[in-house]
Amino acid sequence: MHHALEALELGIIVLDAMGRIELCNRWVSERARLSDTVVGLDLAEAFGTAIDPRLLQATVEALARGRSSRLSHAFHPMPLPLFALRGPTTERIHQAVDVLAVSRGEGRQCVLQIRDMSETLRRESMLKQQSLQLAEELARLRQTQDELARQSLRFKEMARLAPVGLFETDMQGRLTYCNDRGLEMLGLDGPQDLGRNWTHALSAAAADALHQRWIAATESATRLNEEFHIARPGQEERWLRLEAGPIRDSAQAPVGFICTLMDVTDLQQRAQHHEYRANHDPLTGLPNRARFEQRLHAALAGAQRLDSHLAVVYLDLDGFKLINDQYGHAAGDVILQTVASRLRKHLRGDDMVARLGGDEFALLLLEAPDEPDLDQLLGKLSKTIHMPINLPTPEANVRVHVGCSMGRALFPEHGQTLEDLLAHADRAMYEQKSAHKRAEV
Amino acid sequence: MRTQLSELERDALAEAFNLALGEAAASFADIVNEEIRVTVPEVEILTRKELVQRLVDLPTARDNPTLCSISQTFHSADAHLATETLLLFPERGGLDIVRRMLGDTSTPLEHVSELEQDALGEIGNIIMNSCMSSLANIFNTEMIGTLPGVERVTPNDLFKQHGQSDVVLVARIGMSLSSQNVTGYVLFLMDLPSLANVIKLIQRFFDLPEDDESR
Numbered sequence: 001m002h003h004a005l006e007a008l009e010l011g012i013i014v015l016d017a018m019g020r021i022e023l024c025n026r027w028v029s030e031r032a033r034l035s036d037t038v039v040g041l042d043l044a045e046a047f048g049t050a051i052d053p054r055l056l057q058a059t060v061e062a063l064a065r066g067r068s069s070r071l072s073h074a075f076h077p078m079p080l081p082l083f084a085l086r087g088p089t090t091e092r093i094h095q096a097v098d099v100l101a102v103s104r105g106e107g108r109q110c111v112l113q114i115r116d117m118s119e120t121l122r123r124e125s126m127l128k129q130q131s132l133q134l135a136e137e138l139a140r141l142r143q144t145q146d147e148l149a150r151q152s153l154r155f156k157e158m159a160r161l162a163p164v165g166l167f168e169t170d171m172q173g174r175l176t177y178c179n180d181r182g183l184e185m186l187g188l189d190g191p192q193d194l195g196r197n198w199t200h201a202l203s204a205a206a207a208d209a210l211h212q213r214w215i216a217a218t219e220s221a222t223r224l225n226e227e228f229h230i231a232r233p234g235q236e237e238r239w240l241r242l243e244a245g246p247i248r249d250s251a252q253a254p255v256g257f258i259c260t261l262m263d264v265t266d267l268q269q270r271a272q273h274h275e276y277r278a279n280h281d282p283l284t285g286l287p288n289r290a291r292f293e294q295r296l297h298a299a300l301a302g303a304q305r306l307d308s309h310l311a312v313v314y315l316d317l318d319g320f321k322l323i324n325d326q327y328g329h330a331a332g333d334v335i336l337q338t339v340a341s342r343l344r345k346h347l348r349g350d351d352m353v354a355r356l357g358g359d360e361f362a363l364l365l366l367e368a369p370d371e372p373d374l375d376q377l378l379g380k381l382s383k384t385i386h387m388p389i390n391l392p393t394p395e396a397n398v399r400v401h402v403g404c405s406m407g408r409a410l411f412p413e414h415g416q417t418l419e420d421l422l423a424h425a426d427r428a429m430y431e432q433k434s435a436h437k438r439a440e441v
Numbered sequence: 442m443r444t445q446l447s448e449l450e451r452d453a454l455a456e457a458f459n460l461a462l463g464e465a466a467a468s469f470a471d472i473v474n475e476e477i478r479v480t481v482p483e484v485e486i487l488t489r490k491e492l493v494q495r496l497v498d499l500p501t502a503r504d505n506p507t508l509c510s511i512s513q514t515f516h517s518a519d520a521h522l523a524t525e526t527l528l529l530f531p532e533r534g535g536l537d538i539v540r541r542m543l544g545d546t547s548t549p550l551e552h553v554s555e556l557e558q559d560a561l562g563e564i565g566n567i568i569m570n571s572c573m574s575s576l577a578n579i580f581n582t583e584m585i586g587t588l589p590g591v592e593r594v595t596p597n598d599l600f601k602q603h604g605q606s607d608v609v610l611v612a613r614i615g616m617s618l619s620s621q622n623v624t625g626y627v628l629f630l631m632d633l634p635s636l637a638n639v640i641k642l643i644q645r646f647f648d649l650p651e652d653d654e655s656r
Contacts, residue, residue, distance in 0.1 A: 051470075070588055
């Protein structure tokens with residue numbers, strides 16, 4: 001036998017025209033555990049009967065009709081009784097056999113090529129497993145993607161319907177996302193505003209102030225809570241409240257901000273309203289006692305510093321109780337409102353008239369005129385209060401009159417402190433009231 | 442030199458192939474437990490261009506134009522007749538059939554593995570050997586064949602490596618396994634004189650009217 005055949009890592013068996021083994025290389029005899037030579041025997045004689053019938057059939061066809069056949073491993077895993085070199089003889093090795101028809105002069109031969117498929121099998125099994133794993137991972141990824149898509153849709157719907165503005169920015173405050181409501185609130189247009197700073201449509205002053213606060217928040221990566229107002233052309237001013245929190249990446253580093261905007265104009269108005277109510281008399285709209293004293297306190301501090309004068313006047317209505325009893329509370333209210341408006345009309349901008357309660361009023365006169373001018377002013381006021389007042393009674397044309405008693409206190413002449421001045425004015429008023437009573441009798 | 446088959450001749454040849462393919466089906470039955478039907482509905486002689494068009498028009502070609510090609514060469518004992526046979530079918534269809542036959546429906550791999558390729562070789566080998574046995578009868582000579590070679594090709598690349606002649610003897614072939622159906626083509630490539638010779642042999646075998654030699 002040619003030495004090359006013995007060196008092959010492949011099994012070779014050559015059959016002659018009668019189907020007898022002419023040649024069987026070492027590869028085969030080692031694996032078939034053949035003790036004697038098999039030359040001259042046919043396949044069944046040499047290897048026993050446990051040969052895949054298809055293999056025997058293929059050799060017959062090759063010799064009789066010149067047909068070559070492939071017995072693939074997949075369909076014929078172990079056609080011949082061949083075993084691993086080192087190991088038990090209980091399991092055959094995985095094989096693939098090719099049966100080749102060869103012409104030899106007038107006759108025919110048949111060559112069997114036998115390959116050990118163990119390694120190929122192992123490799124493919126591994127590849128298959130890997131591809132299955134990848135397929136599973138892909139399926140999981142797709143699931144996650146679907147879930148993400150659903151969440152994104154949910155968010156979009158919520159963002160669309162929410163009554164708050166919702167937007168996202170990078171660390172510098174440039175918009176990366178903004179819902180429609182947010183765009184509307186910020187006075188922005190739409191997609192073209194992405195990339196611009198969210199304060200783009202605010203006034204320069206507001207934008208600047210917010211920018212400072214923004215920088216502070218980014219540096220400490222803390223939340224931001226700010227209120228600011230925005231005036232859009234053709235619309236009234238609105239107050240907005242911003243709440244912003246940092247967005248972090250997987251390494252917990254801040255990469256931007258997510259912000260909500262609420263329109264708090266109504267809240268502001270209500271707050272202002274409450275404040276007004278806390279400081280003003282609801283019936284007449286005049287500042288109340290608390291407010292009056294607050295103003296007086298501040299005015300005194302100013303007058304002390306500037307060495308200027310001011311006057312405090314207590315004013316009480318005469319005969320008010322009688323009219324109230326006679327014509328009812330509605331009538332009383334009308335009188336008070338009328339007096340309040342008359343007083344307001346006669347005072348300069350900086351001066352203040354307040355209602356202390358009941359039928360008590362107080363005046364704060366800054367830049368106090370000297371005594372004669374003050375007398376003249378108070379006289380005028382007294383006269384105007386005396387003028388007839390029409391009452392809302394069922395009978396037509398009921399007109400009444402009220403008088404007033406006034407007591408003044410001048411700073412610094414009559415006192416230096418708030419308490420002193422008020423006490424003095426109070427005393428002065430009572431003196432005048434008593435005098436009026438005495439005059440009536 | 443005639444290079445066309447009449448309708449009678451085509452039908453006769455198709456019938457001969459079908460008969461022989463019963464043998465192929467039996468071989469398959471030995472390998473797997475399912476019934477596999479292989480038929481040749483039609484035989485014709487086409488130009489290369491026509492053939493390529495047929496392949497391009499295969500139903501699966503739009504999504505995946507790649508074909509699986511299994512080839513063997515046959516020659517007569519006296520070497521006067523030689524033909525290269527090719528069995529072509531869509532790669533996807535072939536993959537489905539092979540995996541179905543191997544009972545392997547779970548593999549997500551899109552490409553043929555080495556073992557699957559060998560299996561396809563065997564399938565093609567069985568089919569082509571059957572067809573060739575009909576022709577061997579008709580030629581009244583043994584046709585000695587080589588082992589199958591398996592390749593992936595596209596229709597347009599087909600004749601780059603093969604074919605000297607402009608016309609090809611083509612048998613359309615259908616394989617069905619349970620609910621899987623694959624349509625393919627068996628090609629017999631030979632030079633013109635050989636083809637003319639083959640046609641004469643066909644006429645003689647089926648007792649069909651022969652042409653006037655002078656034409």
